[in-house]
Amino acid sequence: MKHLCLKCDGYLNYEGQEDMEGSLGIIFRCPGCGYRTAMVTNPAETHLVHSMGIRIGSGSLEHAPLELTRATLDEGKVTDIEWTEEAESRLENIPPFARPMVKTGIEKLAMEKGYKKITSEVMDEARERFM
Numbered sequence: 001m002k003h004l005c006l007k008c009d010g011y012l013n014y015e016g017q018e019d020m021e022g023s024l025g026i027i028f029r030c031p032g033c034g035y036r037t038a039m040v041t042n043p044a045e046t047h048l049v050h051s052m053g054i055r056i057g058s059g060s061l062e063h064a065p066l067e068l069t070r071a072t073l074d075e076g077k078v079t080d081i082e083w084t085e086e087a088e089s090r091l092e093n094i095p096p097f098a099r100p101m102v103k104t105g106i107e108k109l110a111m112e113k114g115y116k117k118i119t120s121e122v123m124d125e126a127r128e129r130f131m
C-alpha cells in the first residue's frame with residue numbers, strides 16, 4: 001500500500017512508527033511538501049499484528065518497508081482456498097497494511113487443518129491461536 005500526496009502527486013515515504021498509548025502509529029511523510037500522515041491501529045489490531053509475528057518498522061527506517069514486502073512475498077504462496085463473503089468482510093476490518101499478512105496467517109492455519117474454505121469459524125479459530 002502507498003500513500004499519495006494529492007498536492008505533489010507523489011508517494012509519501014515511510015518515516016517511522018510511534019507508540020501511541022497502546023496503538024501503533026505508522027508515520028508517512030511527503031518528500032515534496034513535508035506533509036505527514038499517520039495510520040493508527042486500535043489496541044486489538046496492534047496486538048493482532050504483533051502476535052502474528054509481523055514486524056513493522058523494526059530495523060532501520062530504510063529497510064522497514066522492504067521487510068514488510070519480504071514477509072509478504074515469503075508468505076504469499078498462492079492458495080486455492082476460498083473465502084466466504086462473511087469471512088471476507090471480516091478481513092476488511094483489519095488495517096490494510098496488515099491485511100495480506102493476516103490473510104496468509106489464516107490461510108496457513110486452514111491448510112494445516114485441511115480446510116478448503118475460510119469461514120467466520122475458521123477466523124475465530126485463527127484469532128484464538130494468534131491472540
Ligand SMILES: [Zn+2]
Pocket residue numbers: 005006007008009030031032033034035
Ligand atoms: Zn506533498
